[in-house]
Amino acid sequence: MKELEERIAREGTVKPGNVLKVDAFLNHQCDVALFNAMGAAWAKHFAGKTITKILTIEASGIGIACIAAQHFGDVPVVFAKKAQSINLDGDQYVTRVFSFTKQKEFPVIVSKKFLNAGDHILIIDDFLANGQALAGLIELCEDAGATVEGIGIAIEKGFQGGGDGLRAEGYDLDSLAIIDAMDAETGSVTFRA
Ligand code: G4P
Numbered sequence: 153m154k155e156l157e158e159r160i161a162r163e164g165t166v167k168p169g170n171v172l173k174v175d176a177f178l179n180h181q182c183d184v185a186l187f188n189a190m191g192a193a194w195a196k197h198f199a200g201k202t203i204t205k206i207l208t209i210e211a212s213g214i215g216i217a218c219i220a221a222q223h224f225g226d227v228p229v230v231f232a233k234k235a236q237s238i239n240l241d242g243d244q245y246v247t248r249v250f251s252f253t254k255q256k257e258f259p260v261i262v263s264k265k266f267l268n269a270g271d272h273i274l275i276i277d278d279f280l281a282n283g284q285a286l287a288g289l290i291e292l293c294e295d296a297g298a299t300v301e302g303i304g305i306a307i308e309k310g311f312q313g314g315g316d317g318l319r320a321e322g323y324d325l326d327s328l329a330i331i332d333a334m335d336a337e338t339g340s341v342t343f344r345a
Pocket residue numbers: 170171172173174179209210211212213250251252253254277278279280281282283284285286309314
């Protein structure tokens with residue numbers, strides 16, 4: 153998606169450790185018009201599919217997923233939680249994932265009320281790096297017997313391999329910008345053609 157690549161090139165900054173900072177428009181300050189265009193792009197890509205629900209993970213995925221939902225007939229958006237809430241009401245699907253990016257393990261939790269065997273899920277998230285967070289979301293869908301129809305990602309760090317792994321597994325993955333290389337010293341970002 154040209155518009156997103158341009159924003160990354162113009163406003164993104166490359167930090168040491170292969171971290172791209174895009175908090176001016178994606179995950180601190182949110183550019184709603186850009187989110188809306190991203191939602192339209194996913195709607196076009198996944199047009200042939202029936203989506204009953206969008207699944208994401210807190211925190212940065214939520215805003216993007218909610219705007220995207222407006223392009224999928226206002227389907228509900230469920231976000232997985234990363235911390236056990238104090239109010240436990242009934243059963244939950246739980247898994248644990250280790251984030252290489254953040255160098256820590258965290259739980260991924262969704263109430264059984266909100267993920268069902270009849271659901272056709274579109275997973276949405278802001279970043280795809282090694283893909284551990286996504287693997288956790290997919291696992292919860294499998295636990296629920298829900299069908300993962302597709303995965304929509306804003307920015308895939310292609311050089312970290314999570315996306316190519318999911319494609320090899322047969323998932324319909326639509327990343328709107330795929331970065332093949334970036335350099336903290338020069339600040340350069342190279343997109344996959
Ligand atoms: P991992 O397996 O390497 O840990 O990567 P994964 O794709 O699971 O992403 C883990 C978390 O790290 C995600 O945050 C993702 O958004 C974030 N992340 C990965 N690479 C980058 C990067 O280059 N820049 C930025 N800004 N974030 C990155 P999350 O679990 O969704 O948490 P939250 O930040 O949304 O709260």
